[in-house]
Amino acid sequence: MADLHSPILSWYAENARDLPWRRPDATPWGILVSEIMLQQTPVVRVLPIWLEWMERWPTPKDLAAQPSGEAVRHWGRLGYPRRALRLHACATAITEEHGGEVPSDHATLLALPGIGEYTAAAVASFAFAGRHAVLDTNVRRVFARAVRAEEYPPTATSAIERRLAESLLPEVGAPTWGVAVMELGALVCTARAPRCADCPIADRCAWRLAGKPPHAGPARKGQTYEGTxxxxxxxxxxxxxxxxxxxxxxxxxxxxxxxxxxxxxxxxxxxxxxxxxxxxxxxxxxx
DNA sequence: GAGGCGTGGCA
DNA sequence: TTGCCAAGCCT
Missing domain, CATH: 1.10.10 (Arc Repressor Mutant, subunit A)
Known part of the structure; x- marks a missing residue:
């Protein structure tokens, strides 16, 4: 497989969005909050809520001091409000069990409410410069196409995907690599209409070189909402x-x-x- | 491992 | 218009 790192990192250096939780002054707490809010939710809807939360509750202790209902109220219409409840529980656990500091260790993060494999890796990587494979839907799609010549990754994250992501993890600069691949998936290698003309690895993308074969497996079930x-x-x-x-x-x-x-x-x-x-x-x- | 869990924008 | 999709997690 041709090298993916250089072109993706160069592309990211030129095209990264300026998001507040990516700035140098972002705190681990701010990064954790952003990751929870971004679960299944587009950036444009998260932005104003995140800014409000950071002003209102700049530390875990500030949120923990409030009733959980306040977290739900100020969640607004982000969706999946159980996330607000879990974030509040997170703030309480961090305050009571971790001295008010967001843990930097992957396993400790994973034990917090609402934090699964992806979010633990993202916080450990983006907030603490840890070397972890961040496997979100964007990264999984980019690798499925670029490496495996498939339009979409499988429904559930497989051991093969984890091994691949870990094998591609650079020794130095893993956090930037992770966010760069995510960004490429979010802006260029999108689910419905990938912008291959703007893609820095189009010349070596296995899926494109194979003629962009459509998804073969069983139809991916869409979720109904009306009336549920x-x-x-x-x-x-x-x-x-x-x-x-x-x-x-x-x-x-x-x-x-x-x-x-x-x-x-x-x-x-x-x-x-x-x-x-x-x-x-x-x-x-x-x- | 499948299903439940909000909401809104876009192709 | 209406499915599909968006930085998943939990049971």
């Missing part, structure tokens, strides 16, 4: 976010017609810790 419990939960939680105190149940009833589904969704929100029922039967974000 998820949509219902989103509407219910939006009511609680926008209220500044407890709301009567009637205020929730009006946002979803199907009573059976509505009750199920509401019970789910309570079970997940995203909603609290008070003694008088009103609802609010966790206080």
């Amino acid at each position: 419990d998820r949509q219902c939960r989103g509407r219910l939680l939006a009511v609680l976010r926008n209220a500044h105190g407890p709301v009567p149940k009637e205020a929730l009833d009006v946002v979803w017609d199907d009573a059976v589904q509505r009750e199920r969704a509401l019970d789910g929100l309570v079970a997940d810790g995203l909603t609290e029922v008070l003694d008088d039967g009103t609802y609010r974000l966790p206080g």
Whole structure:
């Protein structure tokens, strides 16, 4: 395989976006928050929320001092609000068990709520200059195409992908390499309409050289949303976010017609810790 | 390992 | 218009 490092690193030096969590003054906490917010969520939607969080809660201790419901409220419409809850739990664990400092060790990060394999590697790498393979959807797609001549990576991350990513990890400069490949996947080697004309490794991309064969395996399942419990939960939680105190149940009833589904969704929100029922039967974000 | 979990923009 | 997709994690 022809070398990928030089062209990708050169491309990144010229084309990297100026994102606040990539600047030299970004703290490990800021980087951790950005990684959680960016899970399944585009940069443009994360930016304003991240800036607000950093001003409001510049350290883990600041967030831990607030009720978890405040994290959910200021999550806004980022989606997957359980992430806000887990970030709050993260802040509490960091404050109580790690002296208020974000851990630098991959295994310790992995043990924190809401932090999985990818996020642990990303924080250890980007915040602490650790040498870890960061395998997110962008990196997996770039390698699937450039090396394996496949349009898309498999559904679940495989051992083969991990070995490949680790074998490509430079001895020096692993963090920049990781973010560079991610950026290439995000801006050029995109899922739907890759901009091969702008790609620094187009001349050696196995998938392009093979004539860009379309994805062969089983169709990748798309997720429906209209009419699901998820949509219902989103509407219910939006009511609680926008209220500044407890709301009567009637205020929730009006946002979803199907009573059976509505009750199920509401019970789910309570079970997940995203909603609290008070003694008088009103609802609010966790206080 | 498959399914659940929000939201909005774009091809 | 409507699926598809976006720096995943947890059960």
